[in-house]
Amino acid sequence: MKYTRITALAAIGVAATLSLTACNGDNSEKNSSSKSSLSSSSSSSDGGSKPEGGSGSGDSEAGNAKSGSSDDTGAEAAANGAATGGKVTFCKTQDLAIDATDAAPDKDSGRIDITMVNRGSTTCSATGFAGVDIKDADNTSNPIERGHAQPRVTTLKPGDAAVFNLAYDIDNTGDSLASPTNILVTPPNETHTVTLKWPAGAGEIEGAYTDVEVYPTHTTD
Known part of the structure; x- marks a missing residue:
């Protein structure tokens, strides 16, 4: 009778241990999955806010706009024209x-x-x-x-x-x-x-x- 009880108790202890191990395993997987999800989300957020792509293209457009400005070119041409004799001088x-x-x-x-x-x-x-x-x-x-x-x-x-x-x-x-x-x-x-x-x-x-x-x-x- 005593042997039967001891065996039963041992079986219950093994079951409890297996149950706790299973629970810990599930929590570890959940924690691992949660960290992976947060890491992925953080990476995605950082990638969207990085200035590399947007800033680089913005500077390039500004540079192109400056170098290709027709107004600046026209003003420079007018100045060159005046310097090369386009301006009327005063009578001597x-x-x-x-x-x-x-x-x-x-x-x-x-x-x-x-x-x-x-x-x-x-x-x-x-x-x-x-x-x-x-x-x-x-x-x-x-x-x-x-x-x-x-x-x-x-x-x-x-x-x-x-x-x-x-x-x-x-x-x-x-x-x-x-x-x-x-x-x-x-x-x-x-x-x-x-x-x-x-x-x-x-x-x-x-x-x-x-x-x-x-x-x-x-x-x-």
């Missing part, structure tokens, strides 16, 4: 025939028209204000102030003329203290000066030379 004093005439519209408003004709062989620009001094009979030279006016683009082909004006009030009293003899003209953006005679018959200047104003060039068309 030596290429201009310059003359001064009395152009007073009435007895009270004095005006001297100074005309510049392009005698050169190329188109040039006379845009802006000419530098002007008036020389008096006492041999002093007086700089003339600019009038309030905006310069206009003044481009001269060979043979074309530009004009600018000196404006002042005429003194009809005969008491003017100004005795102009010459007009010294330096064309816009030039350093060489020409000396012109004060036009015969021009009205006397009222006040001082500081009351005379010079206006910007414009074409005669």
